[in-house]
Amino acid sequence: MKIYNHLSEFKRLNNAVATIGTFDGVHFGHQKIINRLCELAKNTDGESVILTFFPHPRLIIDPENQDLKMINTIEEKAEILAALGVDHLIITPFTRDFSNMNPAEYIKNILVDTIGIKQLIVGYDHRFGKDRSGGMLDLVAFSKPYGYEIEEIKEQDINDVAVSSTKIRKSLLEGQVGLAAEYLGYNFSLYGPVIKGDKIGRTIGFPTANIFIEQPYKIIPSDGIYAVTVEMENETYKGMAYIGQRPTINGMTRNIEVNIFDFNKEIYGQYIRMNFMEFLRHDVKFTGLEALKIQLQQDKEDTLAYFAQQR
Structure with missing residues (x-):
């Protein structure tokens, strides 16, 4: 073309x-x-x-x-x-x-x-x-x-x-990524470079890649946890993504992070594509990092269960 x-x-x-x-x-x-x-x-x-x-x-x-x-x-x-x-x-x-x-x-x-x-x-x-x-x-x-x-x-x-672009935007802003995919005919995605975060995730066993979205006009789905696939270097991985301000640690900025399953490489500066498959839960504030860790383990189990159902 x-x-x-x-x-x-x-x-x-x-x-x-x-x-x-x-x-x-x-x-x-x-x-x-x-x-x-x-x-x-x-x-x-x-x-x-x-x-x-x-x-x-x-x-x-x-x-x-x-x-x-x-x-x-x-x-x-x-x-x-x-x-x-x-x-x-x-x-x-x-x-x-x-x-x-x-x-x-x-x-x-x-x-x-x-x-x-x-x-x-x-x-x-x-x-x-x-x-x-x-x-x-x-x-x-x-x-x-x-x-x-x-x-x-x-x-x-x-x-x-x-079908309309307006309805798809509304679906994404409400976290309904499955409905958006029905309208689109493909899964909505975010693409950008991996930037350095504060590395709190790795201290509780859930390291995340922080993604920077370079285009300010790109829509971002509702805050919450999502089952996603991640594409990089011609490989596709399963994972769970987080969008939100990290209220448990009193975060001040909205982050886009992904915990990539069975993956432990340093990928700072590398561009990745994150495909949104399913909304799992809304963002909530936990009493501390230990409570957050317990919930993240449940989120991972829910994500794996989702992918198991797709086979």
Whole structure:
């Protein structure tokens, strides 16, 4: 997959089969659109193109509200889209000027003149242009003059609940990582370098790797204990993760730590990926380290029991 960091880097195609969106999470509903995109490109000897935006449009349109967090980093999104078979990914900066483009200008200048669309696939709720005033009626109206075809993907449901990035974010913030995985079609993950901690865990038999999340816009699940898998150096390990402020030792900052089972190497500075499999319990304050140690032993047993059930 070829990646472009601005529309100006993209060379117009003769037979572009395109779709547009932020695709945060690249969830189950998004995947239906993207699979159809790749299928249509293959069947028509075209090339699949995704136009996405960074930062998220809501952060530009509503600058007062900076609380929005992303399910994927832009790198994670690109990795997932590449695995789905997309040919071209255009990551264009979303600016105030871009957001003020009227629907007619957007269709002609971006979709037709810059990308060269011959076929366009959009989701059922796709909006674009100034004040999100553009929609399916505009796309259809301009399709004949500009010589492209358009296809709308209907709403995709899971268990009669519509999939959306908003619902996935809500699930993660409530610790419901299993539900988030159902929506996403894969397990939510955090990726970052291992940094030095205060090494309290190793004094009670549960050493942890502290992970630093480099992107401030990445969503972090609710505080608590989770069953996770950890990927590093082409190996995958089981473990239990902790997110919280460590109230038992009166911690002041929110930590992300993982106790990796059957592992004792020093990995400071190494990047690891932590995949969230199951929520185990909420964060609580214990009377001391001995009580915490007893609970962590139970957490480990619960984690191993979870993995045993997955076989």
